[in-house]
Amino acid sequence: MLRIRFELHPDPDASAEVEALLIDEIRRRLRKALDLVYCQRHGDFPTITARGRVGDRFDFHVTGCCHEFVRQVKWRIDEL
Numbered sequence: 001m002l003r004i005r006f007e008l009h010p011d012p013d014a015s016a017e018v019e020a021l022l023i024d025e026i027r028r029r030l031r032k033a034l035d036l037v038y039c040q041r042h043g044d045f046p047t048i049t050a051r052g053r054v055g056d057r058f059d060f061h062v063t064g065c066c067h068e069f070v071r072q073v074k075w076r077i078d079e080l
């Protein structure tokens, strides 16, 4: 199963509700793009760490079992 972690920078202007909505939206988009994506060689799923702040672009850091798979996952995220 795809693992998604969030590292949100605190933003005093963003309410908890807005942050929760944003997290839901990002999670939904990542799941849609990656839910059935696993490494053909090792059978592992990736871990995505989304870093950023509300109202700004998020960075997606990908970790996985091997370099080749991480590269494939990054390529799919770039198309989001």
Ligand SMILES: [Zn+2]
Residues within 6 Å of the ligand: 039, 040, 041, 042, 043, 044, 064, 065, 066, 069
């Ligand atoms: Zn692999």
